[in-house]
Amino acid sequence: MQTQPIDFHPPTEDAAPFLLPVPASLFSERADRFEFLAQNHSLGDWLVFLGRLTRAQHEVLKGLPDLPLPDAAKLELAREHRMPPLNAQSLARPAAWRFALQQLCLRLQDDAPEGAQLALKALFSSSEEQLEKLADGLLGGEPDMDSAAQLPFVAAALQLVFTKLASQLDTSHLQTQDAHNVCPCCGSPAVASILRLGAAINNLRYLHCSLCNTEWNVPRAVCTSCGSDKEVALHELEGSNGEVRAETCDACKGYLKVVYQEKDPRVDPVADDLATLALDLLVDEAGYERTGPNLLLIGAHSA
């Protein structure tokens, strides 16, 4: 494991504070990335399957109609109180998520690996109440591990509806949250951060939501969990080209990964995270605890 100090680049004034998800390309680009990362990878079969799941997300999202947002009064109340307007734990979940789940399962059932086939069968025969319970547990941070193999599919469907809802909002509905790693749109933790390149966004750091795929700007060189700027360090796997690094903090012993567009413009916070589980093992062994989940990973090991 290599360690290096962080270069400090203060954000420029004109950085967009929030980037809402773009449904037309988000999941198709992520699926491409999974396919690319799967090549010559020790977990290649799993990454290929996640690419198929993500491609199915793209297709199902295309057919999803606009979903009902909270009314104007509720949106304004959330803005006044600096609360996420689509709080995943309190929002009345659109029933469309179960439709999305069914559509995902139908698209995957023909060529899913054996473990996944069983999970898909179990999902097809689950009652609405059982599915809602799985969703509640996942979004509440207490996933039902007895149904672990089903959770990546439940997560994928929830990502779809929350991404759709987020894309229907306007950034004026969002407020910067006190805690860096809380999504200003749905209140979920970030999966990773991304250093973006672009005409108006020069190498600025955005945290990426594990659920709704909204991104929000945070300063570089501060811990995204506790806000400390004192004891933050970056680590990467030996032999890597530095497109994925783990940012550890000795103040809170937390870590989250950062992906770098300057190293590869196609990096994706979700796919690149899952293709670098060896980096999680290294920083876990060094005593750091991850501060945000990758929802496609929960339960994956027993799938």
Ligand SMILES: [Zn+2]
């Ligand atoms: Zn979110």
Ligand SMILES: [Zn+2]
């Ligand atoms: Zn910290």
